[in-house]
Amino acid sequence: MTLKKKKKNKPWAGRFSTGSSKILEDFTESISFDQRLAFYDVKASIAHTLMMKRTKIITGWEAEKIINGLSKIMNLVQKNRFKFSKNFEDVHMNIESYLVKLVGEVGKKLHTARSRNDQVAVDMMLYLKDESVLIINLIKNLQKSLLAISRKSIKIIIPGYTHLKQGQPILLAHFFLSYFFKFQRDLDKFRKSQMSLNVLPLGAGAMAGVNYATDRKYLARLLKFSHISENSMDTVSQRDYIIEFIFCCSMVAMHLSRLAEDLIIFNSDEFNYVEIADAFTTGSSIMPNKKNPDVLELVRGKSSKILGNLSGIFTLLKGLPTSYNRDLQEDKKILFETIDYIKPMLQITADVLDHISFHADKIKEKMRDGFILAVDIADYLVKKNIPFRQAHYITGSIIKYCIHKKKKIFDLDLKEFKKYSKDFKEDIFSILDYKKSVESKISYGGTSTRSIKKQMQIAKILLNKK
Amino acid sequence: MTLKKKKKNKPWAGRFSTGSSKILEDFTESISFDQRLAFYDVKASIAHTLMMKRTKIITGWEAEKIINGLSKIMNLVQKNRFKFSKNFEDVHMNIESYLVKLVGEVGKKLHTARSRNDQVAVDMMLYLKDESVLIINLIKNLQKSLLAISRKSIKIIIPGYTHLKQGQPILLAHFFLSYFFKFQRDLDKFRKSQMSLNVLPLGAGAMAGVNYATDRKYLARLLKFSHISENSMDTVSQRDYIIEFIFCCSMVAMHLSRLAEDLIIFNSDEFNYVEIADAFTTGSSIMPNKKNPDVLELVRGKSSKILGNLSGIFTLLKGLPTSYNRDLQEDKKILFETIDYIKPMLQITADVLDHISFHADKIKEKMRDGFILAVDIADYLVKKNIPFRQAHYITGSIIKYCIHKKKKIFDLDLKEFKKYSKDFKEDIFSILDYKKSVESKISYGGTSTRSIKKQMQIAKILLNKK
């Protein structure tokens, strides 16, 4: 590699002799991905200028000129017409150098009393404040779909599973609502993480603070932060809010993956519980019979990349020595990719749910042998005052007998029941009913229709909370 | 492998023909590690019994017998004298079977209206409630050490670094306080995570709810939960609170690793800023000259395992199909190990700080050339109304000149300064002073003594907050 002569266009050119080469510029630039921060960068610069005016670091006239220039840039940015160039490394230098072009020497005053270290931190926080709102809305949107589908499926009884084995009959709505509440916790996590985004970093300077009597409280008011960071070194070196954000995304991704996995299994020919709309499936290039749940598989697959990103950002931070290091530039790549992944995953999962239908008849077939009513039989005995463990043992023995004899539970007569316990009476047969089983789960949070309706009511209230 | 005949001692033996082998029992058992839940398991069982009595699922007399037995067990557990056996798979069965031994058949009623799926969830939450208090206290303890060491080091000026290059002079206290605030955020995260531990899972049954009119609100009151879980399927399948807990530990670990890394660098012969007490160092088996910061290296090394665990728990959950699966047993191994790692890491880091001392004289030597005052020179020019970017360029050129001529900043005379800008006057020399540089960082959060004292005041208030 031969080295270029001088870094003329760099803000720190004074101290340097040779310039950097093309391959290097590609390696170090961030403008190709941090340009999405332009809006926030200009916004923060305007606030910074107003603050410098108020604290007399610059004059009113200077401030006016600078803000004028920044407003023009903002306009271009919003119209997507600002031209970014790799010559200027990152979003900050792109904007600042264009400002100088617009307003002349006075533009060089903008960077007084701040550093790129606190500047990038405030940009990121402003950006994440907006993104977190978008993601919260997408989660709500998904929850709406889950609630809607719960309404549609409240009369369908399916086997509830543990260990992927049929356990007890439940309402299909119960299943969908279980995801509603998982995503509710994710949503709460995003809300809690917004507090971490509410501490103004701007004003920390490079890491020591600045030689000016700045007014950070005023800055915070302008930019709508509720708190100010307390320690300037901490401020420029920490990315806790980014890790927390990626962690929240990882929780969502993990839940989406599990939901996708469940629907893929329900969509297998053997389960055959759901029909995914054609739009969300694809065929095979070779097997004309196939209708594959590709979209859900991609949701499941993409979640892995997000989890990998969480691992990556922790690894990055874990090894860093004191204060700011350039490694931190990579946090943006990891964060932006994570955000660009999670949003369509949320949207599309909701879409899938909105267009799913059920094969209620097929589902019913799956429970034909009635073994799934075992707990109800055991509890029948308990109510006859047989200790639960014993009741459990008796019922287990009955199931074994049925398997051995290739009988369904419904095929047994009272005599057969009585072989296992004399406490069985005629009323045992009234127990052997899926609907009844479901409705007898009267505990709070259980699968009875009443309880599910209660859950739906709570879900609705949660959705309406701002 | 030859298979044993029958699983007599298993609670679900009724349905089974052959028993499991030794290697299998080792593979599936959890009693070797989940016995630490015994206290919480008994506690929850007592509450469950009281609730069953109240709701007339069992009689008062039965409840009395059971509680009597459980109290005896609790006593043994607290005295560390309860005998756990691998014959009974897990902590729940160990306790239940011993209960039956103590109180007879009535003990078999304990497991009415609950399942191990909700039982283990409530045990884990009760356990984590306690552990989170312990960890919060350990964080506070570390913060106390950081505050104490800040007090001791408030008069020592060190180079502040970015990119591991000297940037600007700062107070050493500033450095230690920067970690105080990092750990404050971790502490807040643990506090926020306590909310996730405040939602009672008990009563969800295996996943569908139970066939009894239980009173979960009463249970919540007894066990001091502020909320009740809304959906029984969600309740038994989710481990969000465990992942969140490990995430919080990971944040702490990452911060501890960075602090350790900084101190290790400060402890190198080349920096030579700190002296770590002999107790926290070890020698070399071959090099008699060595005094190695092993303890801090172990803190840094152990943090990797915690980060690996976060990756592991996410991977585990991400792949799970609907509701409860036995894979979840591994969550305990991951969680317990993480907790057993993070607690001594916190304690010992505090201990290291309590016994550290500084080589103030050596530190001063490191800044001899005065280049670290460059920002102050630039800001001097700014105050003479030179735009910051230009002032920055001029100062950079002066530094280059010094390097070239092998001069310190302090060696320059006014003529030399004036070569770079006519705006330099005699008063430039009053700027060239580390103490002055530090004190001129008057912005909120900056490194001036006044600002650092303010930070220490806030730190004290935060420490006193319950």
Place this chain on the structure above:
Amino acid sequence: MTLKKKKKNKPWAGRFSTGSSKILEDFTESISFDQRLAFYDVKASIAHTLMMKRTKIITGWEAEKIINGLSKIMNLVQKNRFKFSKNFEDVHMNIESYLVKLVGEVGKKLHTARSRNDQVAVDMMLYLKDESVLIINLIKNLQKSLLAISRKSIKIIIPGYTHLKQGQPILLAHFFLSYFFKFQRDLDKFRKSQMSLNVLPLGAGAMAGVNYATDRKYLARLLKFSHISENSMDTVSQRDYIIEFIFCCSMVAMHLSRLAEDLIIFNSDEFNYVEIADAFTTGSSIMPNKKNPDVLELVRGKSSKILGNLSGIFTLLKGLPTSYNRDLQEDKKILFETIDYIKPMLQITADVLDHISFHADKIKEKMRDGFILAVDIADYLVKKNIPFRQAHYITGSIIKYCIHKKKKIFDLDLKEFKKYSKDFKEDIFSILDYKKSVESKISYGGTSTRSIKKQMQIAKILLNKK
């Protein structure tokens, strides 16, 4: 924490003033887990002594005394009767100090011309050489089970899946053999990794080499290493062979997890393809009907921890500065845990396979509609010279028609076929047969009986390869 006075029992006590405390000793000790290296440590020490004798670093008489002592220790270690104590930090110091007790002052000569840094590296490599043989044998054992079960299932036709949707009929043996070849690659990886374990680290000293004319080639011969490490700094700082070993374990874990996942799905009530022996399942504490594939779920769950460990060890190494750092002690925890996990996972999966049986009749039912023969229909048309893409489209339309009309493929008459292509003739009906479909996959590696037998033959050859 109060500090103890002096580290008398430490090999490096000369330079130190105060001793370490209990909590510290617990934090830094490794004897609780590295004692498993004792056998290898003694073995390497004996070789080191012989080498020192040969190169006249010590006298013949001294060597004799030392080797005599080491042999006694070896004897104790092999009988599991050596007493390890936390007083002596790690396995090396435990053995050395006991040696001095046994043979007196001359024992203090053992550590001449070596350091713990190269000593632990050689111990680990010797240990891993043995463990890799054990694991390779366990993989072979599993492959034997896979081959055996393939033999048993060569006549059973099941649906082959992609996207968890039925694709084409295959022999069940084909499925099991697909795992045989996955594990074959893992086995090859372990074999390749053995090369990395064949480079003698002993003799590197602390990192610079030693002040003695050692004979490392002789050492290599004694300890059966084929190569000697070339650079002493690299030697003590690298753990590539450990990471590679954990990587190989991770590949195995990932494949075991997928196999477990497949069997769990095949074991669901809806698929109902396999019957897992009672010994490898457990029941529910509440649902007497359940027979859960817990063992396979644990295999799947435990694989997550291994993957987390891979992430952890990389994170650990990634952040390390030059040469040896104490962080490396954690490599052992990560490695040993991984090995202790993977071995029973391999053993038990083989056991599960040895005791599995199939519901051939149930499987047949699952393919009733015959859609799974679509590729065969398309290829029928191709052979009538219709381009594949068009044939694919035609067949897809026929399937759609069947679904719409609720017909099986077998229900269609020639007229219906001809509506979609006039190229359909009477011979189409001979195509509509699962067995025929399977046998027509005549390509190398395909699912025809002949091809499967060929695979089994190759599998047998691979198994017999040493």
Place this chain on the structure above:
Amino acid sequence: MTLKKKKKNKPWAGRFSTGSSKILEDFTESISFDQRLAFYDVKASIAHTLMMKRTKIITGWEAEKIINGLSKIMNLVQKNRFKFSKNFEDVHMNIESYLVKLVGEVGKKLHTARSRNDQVAVDMMLYLKDESVLIINLIKNLQKSLLAISRKSIKIIIPGYTHLKQGQPILLAHFFLSYFFKFQRDLDKFRKSQMSLNVLPLGAGAMAGVNYATDRKYLARLLKFSHISENSMDTVSQRDYIIEFIFCCSMVAMHLSRLAEDLIIFNSDEFNYVEIADAFTTGSSIMPNKKNPDVLELVRGKSSKILGNLSGIFTLLKGLPTSYNRDLQEDKKILFETIDYIKPMLQITADVLDHISFHADKIKEKMRDGFILAVDIADYLVKKNIPFRQAHYITGSIIKYCIHKKKKIFDLDLKEFKKYSKDFKEDIFSILDYKKSVESKISYGGTSTRSIKKQMQIAKILLNKK
């Protein structure tokens, strides 16, 4: 979301009713990133066509037409002028549909006897074969730089470190060569991984094999594979070769990160051992004095993303059920990103090394106190027949005395030495010399000039190996 009508442009359109929407197409498409496979896709298609001709699956005339079309496409691809469109999902369909446009109906015969599942696998392997050569060359290039810098630094003595504390004097060349051998192992890993890329997947079909008497050996010959995959199910479901490739990249990344970390520390003002060329550093936007090693920090930072990717790909695979699933599409994103990261990291690290210089004088200053010669003093005593452990203790005590008295080792007189052992004689002073210390490390692999030259010779031989 409203659904579009029909998937006309899809190869599997026959079976479907409604089409997919824009957002969906973005979510599922892979053409934006898999287009880099175009060259290999065409190459494999040509071989597939030749094989179909040879086995009479298609006629010679048909083959000619298809190959003619494919050659035109190849030409466009190589000139970077092929137009890819999202309408056609992925690279395979883009090419096939354009082929049909070029050559008409006969083009639809290309996909006979294969599936996208085996097609993408062969494309990936062909691609990775080329990439692995590129990466191996980049590693070699870096090794060349390491060897060159070793030559330049063979006369410079620096402190060798363990625990980031000065241990023993070493040649700087020793340090650089230690990385040479690390990267040699990485290179060997890539070479070993090439074997995994040498097993032809093409011909496996969708997963069951195909209904044609294909000639896979001929295909292997045409495409230069040495082996053929044995089991078609395994073939389409495995991505072991991709994980192994990312693992190899992760090893390289980890080593690059450590090298970067070392150079960053050596570049600190306190160490001040190296001068990184201006081109590879950047300044500060606020501190004119800074010359930051940004490029190396980015190398260190970017390595985290690669490690995250390894974690991600394992997580992805770990959760997959049998055979091919669409999740696998994400493997490409993870793999391509990893490759696009590692290549410039390797290139630029070599560039940095090519333009680095040393401050030999500054380095010498760092060892002034001579404590770093302690091992030599101990070994001096050993040669006077004092057991090593005792010699170690004596030397440690001398160091402690020096620290206490603020003396250098060189300041001690014989009387002082004799206080610690009567065995010290006048000749002890001849030991106290850095150069002598270095040259006395005569063991194989040690730091003596002779040994280092031997290492350089071996390095040269390794570099020349093809």
